[in-house]
Every structure is written in structure tokens, then in C-alpha cells.
Amino acid sequence: MTLTAREAVYSIFGAYRLAMLDKTGLSYFDRTPEGALRSFYAALIVLPAYAVLVVLRLWDVLPQVSALRFITVEGLAYVISWSAFPLAMFHISGLLDRSGRYFDFLSAYNWSSVIQMGVYLPVVAVADSGLVPESLGEGMVLIVTLLVLIYQWFIARTTLDISGGAAAGVVLLDMVLAVFITGTADGMLG
Helix, strand or coil, X not given: CCCXXXXXXXXXXXHHHHHCCCHHHHHHCCCCHHHHHXXXXXXXXXHHHHHHHHHHHCCCCHHHCCHHHHHHHXXXXXXXXXXXXXXXXXXXXXXXXXXXXXXXXXXXXXXXXXXXXXXXXXXXXHHHHCCCCHHHHHHHHHHHHHHHHHHHHHXXXXXXXXXXXXXXXXXXXXXXXXXHHXXXXXXXXX
């Protein structure tokens, strides 16, 4: 069950190809159940960047919260965010009559987080740095967020072979779960 460097590089390259809206990116993933399970290693790759994003988002709250509480709450939120949506999609892929493509979706979805974070974190860091006017920074973050949503939509549509509307529903579910998990974690720290 160990991830090899070769598999990680191939998978990240496949995620990059999908970001370029190239369906052949799927051929770079191990889409077996074991490969889909190994795709959760992407969570470890993304973790340092995620930690930076959390610190940027909660900078004003940090002085009022103990380090242990902060790490516990945000650590649990991270684990839940990496498991809630895949678990929901296991059932939804069945409802969409796409159970046979679930592992395709899961592999691509998990590995895509590496590409998403590689684009999103630098933009958020620049926007929060004060190096650009606030309105420009907010616009940059909005554009990158929209691009990420399009990327996720393309992954859902391509891997599950579903309609554009159904793919939009998948992306909406992911967003709702993310907002709920983040809001709950923030509330526990606030």
C-alpha cells in the first residue's frame, strides 16, 4: 500500500493534464481500488500548504487559542474534509449509476488537490500580503476559485461520465461540505 515516487509523479502529472482540460490525464492514474486508496497520500503532500492557508485565514484568532486546541480542531477538520466527500461520493456514484467509475473519480479528485493548492496558495498569499490593492487581491482569489470549480466540474464530468448539470451538483456538494466543515472548525476556535 506504499506510494512510490513514480506513482506520485505520474498522478500529479495526470492531475495537471486534467487541469488543462485534457481527458487523457486519466491514463496517468492508478484507478484500481488500491490506487484510489493510495491517492489519499495527496493529503500528506498538500498538508503543509493547507496549514499555511489556515494560519493566513485565522491569523487574528491565533493569539486567543491554545496551540493544542488549534492543532486538534484543524487537524480533525482536515481529516474529515478528506473523508466526508469521498464517502458521500461513494453513495452518490451509485445513485448516478456510476459505481464502476467511482475509483476513477476518487483518484483524480484526490490528486487534483495538489494542483489546486499549487495555484491557490500563492494567489491567497499575494492577496493577503498587502503587496497588491485589496480589491485586486480579492479579484485574483475569486478568479482562481472559479478556475478550481471548473477544474473540479471537469473531473466529475470526465471521470464519472455524467452530464454537466450532474457534475455541477457534485461540485456543489463538495462546496457545501467544505463550507460546513470549515465553519464548524472555525466556530470551535472562535
